[in-house]
Amino acid sequence: MRITPSLLNADFANLAGEAARIPTADFLHMDVMDNHFVPNLTLGAPVIEALAKAATQPIDAHLMIEDPDRWAPQFVEAGASSVTFHVEAAKAPVRLARELRAQGARASMALKPATPIEPYEDLLPELDMVLIMTVEPGFGGQRFLDLCLPKIRRTRALLDKVGGDIWLQVDGGVSLETIERCAEAGADTFVAGSAVYGADDPGAMVERLRETAVG
Numbered sequence: 001m002r003i004t005p006s007l008l009n010a011d012f013a014n015l016a017g018e019a020a021r022i023p024t025a026d027f028l029h030m031d032v033m034d035n036h037f038v039p040n041l042t043l044g045a046p047v048i049e050a051l052a053k054a055a056t057q058p059i060d061a062h063l064m065i066e067d068p069d070r071w072a073p074q075f076v077e078a079g080a081s082s083v084t085f086h087v088e089a090a091k092a093p094v095r096l097a098r099e100l101r102a103q104g105a106r107a108s109m110a111l112k113p114a115t116p117i118e119p120y121e122d123l124l125p126e127l128d129m130v131l132i133m134t135v136e137p138g139f140g141g142q143r144f145l146d147l148c149l150p151k152i153r154r155t156r157a158l159l160d161k162v163g164g165d166i167w168l169q170v171d172g173g174v175s176l177e178t179i180e181r182c183a184e185a186g187a188d189t190f191v192a193g194s195a196v197y198g199a200d201d202p203g204a205m206v207e208r209l210r211e212t213a214v215g
């Protein structure tokens with residue numbers, strides 16, 4: 001069980017300090033938004049580059065942007081260890097996943113709540129992780145969508161069929177209340193933003209989330 005906290009609700013003026021508060025986080029999940037794919041604007045590769053140098057944890061960049069085919073490789077150059085693109089935005093997801101892997105990064109594909117996994121079954125061997133969004137992407141602090149649970153289960157079954165070690169990440173509204181449902185449905189990698197940085201002790205919350213996911 002991996003916990004990959006989102007720094008979207010952390011203090012952007014002190015990202016290195018905020019990362020240091022969660023020393024046992026498996027990755028730092030960084031949400032990149034372009035105000036086209038989602039109605040919000042956050043940060044780009046220069047911020048990832050600065051944080052990658054300052055933090056001890058590896059970086060998991062979640063690109064909620066149009067034209068990831070063009071932009072995603074720059075995030076690997078900036079130091080991201082894992083790069084997630086949205087399949088709804090990618091023009092050539094197989095080519096992009098292969099390019100990311102060739103650069104030495106983990107290649108990951110994200111699906112919005114209304115996007116089914118089934119059309120992408122044959123692509124799974126090209127990936128190191130699938131991200132199932134459990135809110136509509138764009139903002140932290142939204143309510144977990146239970147309607148995504150059947151898709152998490154179906155994705156788990158497809159990944160088990162494919163074999164290998166492809167991680168299944170969930171993102172959106174993950175908290176002490178919802179993480180067990182996600183784990184029970186088959187997720188093994190958990191993004192939590194407001195649950196971690198809204199807590200008095202974010203580092204302790206990472207461990208509580210992990211214990212709750214393990215059950």
Ligand code: DX5
Pocket residue numbers: 006007008009029031062135136137138139140141142171172173174191192193194195
């Ligand atoms: C939302 C982002 C999430 C967000 C999660 O579009 O992709 O990573 O930061 O925040 P919470 O955990 O508060 O839903």
Ligand code: ZN
Pocket residue numbers: 006029030031062171191
């Ligand atoms: Zn995210």
